[in-house]
Amino acid sequence: MAENAPNLPNFLLSVRLKYAKLGYHYLISNAIYLLIVPILVAMLLHLSTLTIEDLMNHFAMLKSCSTLVVFFATVYFMSRPRNVYLVDFSCYKPHERFMMSKQLMIENMSNIFDEESLMFQKKILERSGLGDKTYIPIDTIPFKYTFSSYLNEAEEEICGAIDDLLAKTRVKIGDIGIIIVNSSAFNPSPSLSSMIVNHYKLGVNVITYNLGGMGCSAGLISVDLANRLLQGQANTYALIVSAEIVSSAFYIGKQRSRLLPNCLFRMGSSAILLSNRSSDRPRSKYQLMHVVRTHKGADDRAYRCAYIDEDENGKRSVLLSKDLMAVAGEALKTNITTLGPLVLPMSEQLLFFASLIARKVFERKMKPYIPDFKMAFEHFCIHAGGRAVLDELQKNLDLPEFLMEPSRMTLYRFGNTSSSSIWYNLAYSEAKGRIKKGDRVWQIGFGSGFKCNSVVWRALRAVDAAKQKNPWTDEIQDFPVHRSHLDA
Structure with missing residues (x-):
C-alpha cells in the first residue's frame, strides 16, 4: 500500500478529468435541448395569457407562416440527395489449394531468388503480421506467369465474389444497371467489367466502369462513383467489384524495396451491392452517410511514394518509397480535417478549434488536439496494408486494440488484399456479432497517387452473426489470435 500511495492523487485527478470531459461532452451535445425547452415553456406561458380574440387576430399570420413552411419543406425533400443503401456484400474466400504458409512460400521461391533476396523476404514475412493461411495462386510458383493465368485468376476471384453476393441478396444479375470494377495492377482489354458482362450475358443498357491504377483505396473511390451515378438514376442497383491480381505484380528481381510487396499482397476480392430504391431499405444492412476523398498527387514526394515501373533489368514491380508512412500520415490528417466536422460531436469540434486557435493565433507551444473519433464511430475498418500501416494509424487515431482487431486479424488471416481488405474487416465484425442497429462504420483506404x-x-439493423455466411464464419471462434502470434 505504501508504494501505491504517491500515485493516488494522480489517479484521482485522472478520474476527475475523465468525468469532467464526459460532463462537458454531455452539456455541449444537449445544448440545443437546453435552449429550446425554456423557449417552448415561455411560448406556452405566453399563449395561455391570450384571449380567443387575440388568437383570431393571429390566425392570418399563422396561415401564411404554415404555407411558407410547407413550401420550403417540399423544396427540401425534392432537392435532397437520394439515399443509397448497401444491401449486402461478399468477400471471396479462395480454395484451399491456394493456401500457402510462410515457410512453404520461401521454399517455393528458393529456385527463383538468390540467397540474399530470399533471406530478406523471409525476415519481412516473419515480421509482416501475416499468418500461415493466406492465399497465393500457387499454380504460378515457381515462376510461370502468363497473361492467360492472370485472366484465370481474375475470373475466379471476381466471379466467385459476385456469385456469392447474388446468392445472398437473391437479386437477378439482369436487374443491375451499373457495374464498377477496380483493379490497380492488371487491366486487360477487353476490360474486367466487360468480362463480367460477357460472363453473365448482361443486357445492352448496363453501364460499366473500369478503374485502373488507383491503388488500394480504389474500392472507396468506386463507392463514391456509384453514389454519384445513383443520384442521377432512380430505382437502380449498382454492383462494385474490388479485386487485385497479385500474380501480375509479383517481382523476381533483386531490389529490396521492390521485394516488399511480394511478402504482403495476397489473393482476395469483394462484391458490394448498392441500391437507391426505398423499397430496399428494410432488407439493407447499411446506409451510406459520407464520402471524403483526399488526393496529395500535387506533391512530388507523395506522387512517387508508391508506383509501378521497371528495374534496371526491365523487371516490372510495385515500388514502395521510404516516405510512404510519412505521406500516409499527412494524407490522413488532411482527410480527417474534412471528415471531422461531418461526423464529430460539437464538443470535440470545439476542443479541436480551441487547440488550433491556441497554437496558431496565440502561438502556444502545445501538441495539436487529436479529436476522439471513438465518439463518432463504433467500428473502424482500416486498410490492412501492412503491420507498420496499422501501427501508425493506431497511434495517430489513439485507438485501443479492440477497435484495431478487425484490421489486424484481416492482415493475419488474408494478408493485404488491396482495396477489398476493408470489406474483410467489416465481415469480421459481422461474424463476431458486433454490428448493432445505429452503429457507425468508418472505412479508411490508402492508395498510390x-x-x-x-x-x-x-447500420440500419443489427447483423445476426448466426445468419451470416462470409469467409470468417467457419473459423471465427479461432479469432482473435494472441498478440504473440502477430509479433512472431
Missing part, C-alpha cells in the same frame, strides 16, 4: 479516402456507413 497518393490518396486517402474515407467512407462512413450507418
